[in-house]
Amino acid sequence: MARIHSVLVVDDEPTVREFYVDALEESGHRVEVASDGIAALQKLRSEPIPCVVLTDVRMPHMDGWDLSREVASDPQLSSLPVVVITGDKVLSFTSPALDKPFDPPELDALIQRSCRLHRGESRG
Numbered sequence: 001m002a003r004i005h006s007v008l009v010v011d012d013e014p015t016v017r018e019f020y021v022d023a024l025e026e027s028g029h030r031v032e033v034a035s036d037g038i039a040a041l042q043k044l045r046s047e048p049i050p051c052v053v054l055t056d057v058r059m060p061h062m063d064g065w066d067l068s069r070e071v072a073s074d075p076q077l078s079s080l081p082v083v084v085i086t087g088d089k090v091l092s093f094t095s096p097a098l099d100k101p102f103d104p105p106e107l108d109a110l111i112q113r114s115c116r117l118h119r120g121e122s123r124g
Contacts, residue, residue, distance in 0.1 A: 003112065003115070003116075004028045004029055004030070005029050005030070005050070005051040005052065005111055005112070005115045006029065006030040006031075006032070006048070006050040006051050007024055007029050007030070007031050007032070007050055007051065007052055007053075007054055007111055008031075008032050008033070008034065008040060008043060008044065008050045008052075008053045008054070009021065009024070009031055009032070009033045009034075009054050009055075010033070010034045010035075010036065010037065010039075010040040010053060010054065010055035010056060010059070010064070010067065011033075011035070011055070011056040011059070012035050012036055012056065012058075012059040012060060013056070016056070016087075016100075017033045017035070019102070020033075020054065020107065021033060023104040023107050023108070024107065024108070024111065026104060027104065027107075027108040027111075029108075029111060030050075032047070032050065035059070036059045036060055036061040036062055037055070037059060037061065037062025037063060037064065037066055037067030037070070038061045038062045040053065040055065040062075040067055041062070041067065041070055041071075044071065044074075044077055044080070045074075045076070045077075049076075049077065049080060050080070051081075051111075051114075051115040052080070052081045052082075052083060052111060052114045052115055053067070053071065053080060053081070053082045053083065054083050054085060054110075054111070055067050055068070055082060055083070055084055055085065056084075056085060056086065056087075056100075057084055057085070057086040057088070057091060057095075057097050058086070058088070064082075064084040064085075064086075064097070065084065067082065068082040068084055081114045081115075081117070083098065083110065083114055084096065084097045084098065085097060085098045085099070085100045085101070086098070086099065086100060087099075087100045098110075
């Protein structure tokens, strides 16, 4: 049985954020959103910490790479997994960024796997 997780979705495209919120909530997850890395950091530092951050690479003000570095350098957030995703196929092949999942079961599987690894759970 899949677990329910809290997820922070960070993307500057409203339609992408809306899709992720709908797909993740449909899977039972609790979802918060931010439109860029600065807004995401504000949420992470003032609200309950989610299980995982799902962030786009290219955004204004603070991109996904910078957000990932800021989270990693913050002692309160450093263990939080930040999954960096991109809609740019070339970038997904040439960097650590994952290809943006646009299939709800694939998106749920990414969240389940990221949270399971974060919590050190075995598969089962």
